[in-house]
Structure formats: C-alpha cells, structure tokens
Amino acid sequence: MSHRLTNNDAYLGDALSHIRDEDLAADVEAFHQQCLPNVNCDRLKRAARVAKHPKTYEDISRGNWPGSTEGLVELDGEEKQALIAEHDSAMPERGMLIVILTVSLAAFLQGHVQTSINGASLYRDAIGLPVNMSSVLNDPTTISIKQAVLYPSQPSKDDWYLGITNAAPFFAAAALGCWMALPFSDRFGRRGSMVIAAAVVMVTSVLLAIVPVIKTSTPKWQILLGIRIINGIGMGIKAVNTPVLASETAVGYWRGTSILAWQLWVACGIFVGFILNLLFSKATDDNFALALILGAPVVPSIVLLLALAVCPESPRYYLRRGPKYSPEKAYAIIKTLRRCELIAMRDIYLLHKAIQQEVELQYDMRWNLRDFVGFMRPKRYFYIGDFTSQLRELFTNRRNRNPLISSSITALAQQLCGINILAFYSGTFFNTVTNNKDAAMYFSIGFGFLNFTFALPAIRRIDTVxxxxxxxxxxxxxxxxxxxxxxxFLGLYNTSLTPSTASQLTCALVAIFLYLHTIFYSPGLGPIPFVLAAESFPLSHREIVSESD
Structure with a gap:
C-alpha cells in the first residue's frame, strides 16, 4: 500500500486505490455532505463499495464468486444485469442512445461538408476559376492519364486560387476554430459549443448555396473564400467538442467504441455526400448543381440542432473547475445515462475521486473536501492566462506530455498517410485520370462506401483488440x-501496350490499391487518433489537447 500511495501512475489508474476499506464509509459521508446532500447516504455507500471492488461484484453478478457473500453488498436482479451488461454490451445504457445519435449527426455533418468541398471543385468554372490546360495540350479533351502524369503542367494562378478556397475552411478550423473551442467550452459546455458550431455551419451553408446563382462584380471564388473561413471556424469548434462529449458520457469499458462513432459517421457523411453530389450533378444548369452541392450541409446541420435540443450535457463538465461546478447536476445527468441507480452513484463517486486526485496532483496540494469544493467553484471563468498555463503544462507535466506525444504522432500519421487525397480531392483526381466527371463521382462513391463499411469492424473490436x-x-x-x-504508374512506360490500354490499366490498378489502402485505414488509423486525444488526458486539459491535435 505504501508503494501505491507514492506512485502517481497507480494513484490515477485506480481512483480508490489509496482508500482503505475501513476508511471508505467516512469518505463517502463527507462526499454526501458536501456534494450530494439530497442523495440517500446508505445507497451511496453501497455504490462506493461496489466501485472499490468491481471485479468481486462482477463475479457475484455472473454467479462466479467462489466464496461467501457475507458482509458484501447484496445486489438485486436489476443491478446484477446492469453490471453484466456494461461489460458484455457495447451499448448497455438506453440513455446513451441520444448522445450517440448526436455525436453521429455531428460527425455526419463533418463528412458531408468535406464532400461538398470535394464535389464543388468539379464546378470551378462556375466560380470563375476555369481549367487551363494550354501549357500541356492544344486540345484539352484529348488528355490521357499518361500525359497528365508524365507531362504535368505548372499550376496556373486559378489553380492556386482554387486550392486556397478549398483549404480555407480547414485552415480556419485549425488556426481559429479549434482554439476558440476552449473558451467556448468553458463558458457554454460541450453541448452549448456544439449548438453554436452547428448554427454557424447551417448559416454559412445557406450563404454558400446562394453564391453560384447570384450576379456580382466581385469574383465568386473570393466570396466563397470568405464564407468558408467562417464555416471552418464552426467546424473546428464542433470537431473538438464532439469526441470529448462522447468520451465523457461513455462507460469506461466501451469508451473507445463510443468515440468511434465520430470517425464512423464522418465516413458515412462522406459516402452519402458523394451520392448526393452525383444526384445534384444531373441538374441541367451547372450553377444550380453547384448551389445544391454547396447548400447540402444545411439539412444535417438542422437535424443536429434538433438532436442537441434533447441531448444531455457532459456530466464531467459540471465536475471541472469553474463557476458551473455542480456535482448534483452531474449526478442528475448520469442517472439518465445509466441503467440503474447503483451504477449512477458508483460513477459519480468514481468521477469525483478521479478528478479530486488529478487536481491535487496538478497543484501539489491536499485539501479537505470542503476546501476542495470551494476551490473547484471559482467566481469567474478562465482567462487567457489560464489557457496559456494549461498549454504550458502539456509540455512540463509528464502526466500530460507522454500522451501528448503519442496522440500527436498518431494524428500526424493520419493526416500524412495519403487518405486526404481521396477524402478531399477524389473528384479532381479521378476526373484527371478518366477525363469524365460522372466516372470521377462514381469512384468517389466507391471510396466513401469502403471508408464507412470497413470502419464498422472497429465498433466492437477497438476495445477488445x-x-x-x-x-x-x-x-x-x-x-x-x-x-x-x-x-x-510505371505501367505508363510499358511500350508493349497501346497508350489507351496502358492508361486504362493504370487507372484500374491505382483505384484498386487506393481502395485497399482505404480498407486498412478505416478500422485503424481512421478512428484511433480521435480516441487517444479524447480519453488519454486529465479532464482539466482535455479540450486543449483535442484542439492542438
């Protein structure tokens, strides 16, 4: 026991490891008096004893306990079923369904916006950025994959403008939106921040849909650029808070599965978005088709706002340091997310102890519970100095630095692995390869289908494997x-094949291997960076890590 009292890793790994059985009741009574005075204290003690020895009560629930149950908590049938279900089922709590639905809709919207940008690139003429192939061919309609690969042209000024317009929302999300997520989350909570983000995406999507059909002397790509910057800010705020909401409401045994909903439904949003792009492309007028593609995210953003209206806030938000610190509100939310009162009481007590230990280690202080509650409820929200202090602690505190290194490496690997070629430029890429807009959209749909389908195996296996x-x-x-x-692409140098045959063969091989790359990406490097960023850090640093990743 003396080793565990001085071992910070063990101290944080088990929130009750430092409390002896004979001291547990007194600790629960203090927690009841200071934090949950309206809860039955005896029931809270039962839940704390179950939390102290989880394996014992799991075995009792399964009928596998070999010894006597004298002196142990007597569980009823509902409690036993709940304890078994949280281990055996990836979705044991009915109250979690609305959270998973909300997270899924937010992710779906993220993927849908990506495909909107992807598909809009095929209509660059409509925003005043025509394709210039004159430096390569006298007749652009004769372009082949061999000519495009072996004799590439230098990007024109319009190509650079298109690239800037496409990159703007993601740059704005990284440079502005993600960093704005921290003060927004501090003031409005995870749910409130997502409401603001969804509203921003909805309004900007409406404005984007108007751009192709209006008459203006200002170049349309410039208007598009400005609106997409604002759109990206909303996307960044949403991308930070959504995985955190999933992580903080999930049962610990299946936290990875809950966070996986983000990447899974981003993939679904990409898949459905590509299908809609193809349908919208059948419009008789290119300007109208582009308006539909750019405005398509309006619908999922409205649905997301409706889901957020009934989605609960993260209970951990009310247990973090701030003016809204309220264990009673946190417990009320947890009761709606768990199957029975015993598990809700167990989880609120474990959360309280884990956060108390994290804060005491962070500040190298030990408080009695009354003083700790006072410290956790300051009269003001965080200022800029508090945020910079949190950022500095990511590098100076080993507890934060080690997971920061691992999560940053996986996040960089995800962005540099090549998947973004298909996620953001599949339409342009395959249009260059096939010189056929419809064929490019079909190839994009194939990518979206594989990305979504092969993320499904990770739902169950990410926590077991x-x-x-x-x-x-x-x-x-x-x-x-x-x-x-x-x-x-070396097949293009094969002189034994006709240029047409070599181009078709190369196109087929490139598509096959990129599809296989997507298949292996979807259950692994796709969701895991989000899982690591959302679950590996103390509550006090969780948002700032999600945004820096």
Whole structure:
C-alpha cells in the first residue's frame, strides 16, 4: 500500500486505490455532505463499495464468486444485469442512445461538408476559376492519364486560387476554430459549443448555396473564400467538442467504441455526400448543381440542432473547475445515462475521486473536501492566462506530455498517410485520370462506401483488440497499398501496350490499391487518433489537447 500511495501512475489508474476499506464509509459521508446532500447516504455507500471492488461484484453478478457473500453488498436482479451488461454490451445504457445519435449527426455533418468541398471543385468554372490546360495540350479533351502524369503542367494562378478556397475552411478550423473551442467550452459546455458550431455551419451553408446563382462584380471564388473561413471556424469548434462529449458520457469499458462513432459517421457523411453530389450533378444548369452541392450541409446541420435540443450535457463538465461546478447536476445527468441507480452513484463517486486526485496532483496540494469544493467553484471563468498555463503544462507535466506525444504522432500519421487525397480531392483526381466527371463521382462513391463499411469492424473490436494492436496490424498494410498505387504508374512506360490500354490499366490498378489502402485505414488509423486525444488526458486539459491535435 505504501508503494501505491507514492506512485502517481497507480494513484490515477485506480481512483480508490489509496482508500482503505475501513476508511471508505467516512469518505463517502463527507462526499454526501458536501456534494450530494439530497442523495440517500446508505445507497451511496453501497455504490462506493461496489466501485472499490468491481471485479468481486462482477463475479457475484455472473454467479462466479467462489466464496461467501457475507458482509458484501447484496445486489438485486436489476443491478446484477446492469453490471453484466456494461461489460458484455457495447451499448448497455438506453440513455446513451441520444448522445450517440448526436455525436453521429455531428460527425455526419463533418463528412458531408468535406464532400461538398470535394464535389464543388468539379464546378470551378462556375466560380470563375476555369481549367487551363494550354501549357500541356492544344486540345484539352484529348488528355490521357499518361500525359497528365508524365507531362504535368505548372499550376496556373486559378489553380492556386482554387486550392486556397478549398483549404480555407480547414485552415480556419485549425488556426481559429479549434482554439476558440476552449473558451467556448468553458463558458457554454460541450453541448452549448456544439449548438453554436452547428448554427454557424447551417448559416454559412445557406450563404454558400446562394453564391453560384447570384450576379456580382466581385469574383465568386473570393466570396466563397470568405464564407468558408467562417464555416471552418464552426467546424473546428464542433470537431473538438464532439469526441470529448462522447468520451465523457461513455462507460469506461466501451469508451473507445463510443468515440468511434465520430470517425464512423464522418465516413458515412462522406459516402452519402458523394451520392448526393452525383444526384445534384444531373441538374441541367451547372450553377444550380453547384448551389445544391454547396447548400447540402444545411439539412444535417438542422437535424443536429434538433438532436442537441434533447441531448444531455457532459456530466464531467459540471465536475471541472469553474463557476458551473455542480456535482448534483452531474449526478442528475448520469442517472439518465445509466441503467440503474447503483451504477449512477458508483460513477459519480468514481468521477469525483478521479478528478479530486488529478487536481491535487496538478497543484501539489491536499485539501479537505470542503476546501476542495470551494476551490473547484471559482467566481469567474478562465482567462487567457489560464489557457496559456494549461498549454504550458502539456509540455512540463509528464502526466500530460507522454500522451501528448503519442496522440500527436498518431494524428500526424493520419493526416500524412495519403487518405486526404481521396477524402478531399477524389473528384479532381479521378476526373484527371478518366477525363469524365460522372466516372470521377462514381469512384468517389466507391471510396466513401469502403471508408464507412470497413470502419464498422472497429465498433466492437477497438476495445477488445486494443488501439495499439489495431495500428500495428493496419499501418504496414496501408504502407504497402500506397506504395503499390504509386508503382502502378510505371505501367505508363510499358511500350508493349497501346497508350489507351496502358492508361486504362493504370487507372484500374491505382483505384484498386487506393481502395485497399482505404480498407486498412478505416478500422485503424481512421478512428484511433480521435480516441487517444479524447480519453488519454486529465479532464482539466482535455479540450486543449483535442484542439492542438
């Protein structure tokens, strides 16, 4: 016991490891008096004893306990079923369904916006950025994959403008939106921040839909650029808070599965978005087709706002340091998310102890509970100095630094693995390869389908196989597939094939290997960076880590 009292890793790994059984009742009584005075104290003590020895009561619930149950908490049938279900089922709590639905809709919107930008690139003429192929061919309609690859033209000024317009929302999300998420979350909570973000995306999507059909002397791409910057800010705020909401409401055993809903439904949003892009492309007028593509995210953003109206706030938000600190509100939310009162009481007590220990280690202080509650409820919200202090502690505190390194490496690997070629430029890429807009959209739909379908196996297995093993299995295979796709272009040098045959063969091989790359990406490097960023850090630093990743 003396070792565990001085071992910070053990101290944080088990929130009750430092409390002896004989001292547990007194600690619960103090918690009841200071934090939950309206809750039955005896029931709270029962829940704390279950929290102290989780394996014992799981075995009792399953009928596998070999010894006597004398002196132990007597569980009723509902409590036993709930304890078994939280281990065996990835979705044991009915109250979690609305949270998962909300997270899924937010992710779906994220993917839908990506495909809107992707599809709009095929209509660059409508925003005043025509394709200029004169430096390569006298007749642009005769372009082949061999000519495009072996004799690429220098990007024109309009190409750069298109790239800036496409990159703007993601740059704004990273440079502004993600960093704004921290003060927004501090003031309005995870749910409130998502409401603001969804409203921003909805309004900007309406404005984007108007741009192609209006007459203006200002270049339309410039108007598009300005609106997309604001759109990106909303996307960044939403991208930070959504995985955190999923993580903080989930049962610990299945936290990875809950956070996975983000990446899974981003993939679904991409898939559905590509299908809608193809349908909208059948419009008789290119300006109208582009307006539909740009305005399509309005619908999922409205649905997300409706879901947020009934979605609960994260209970951990009311347990973090701030003017809204309220264990009673946190417990009321947890009761709606868990199957029975015993588990709700167990979880609120465990959350309180874990956060108390994190704060005491962070400030190197030990308080009695009355003083701790007073410290956790300051009269003001955080200022800029508090945020910069949190950022500095990511690097100076080993508890934060180690997970920061691992989560940052996986996040960078995700962005640099090549998947963004298809996620953001599949339409442009395949249009260059096939010289056929419809064919490019069909290829994009294929990518979206594979990305979504092969993320499904990770729903159950991410928590049973483990994050590290998933990466060790899929990363080498992803590397091989990307290398094979690149080497496929060597077929263009094969003089024994006609140019047409070589182009068709190369196109097929590149598509196949990129699709295989997507298959291995979807259950591994796709969701795992979000899981690591959302679950690996103390509550006090969770938002700032999510935005820096």
């Amino acid at each position: 483990g994050r590290r093993r998933w990466l060790l299995i899929t990363l080498p295979l992803m590397s091989l597939m990307m290398a094979a796709a690149a080497l496929s």
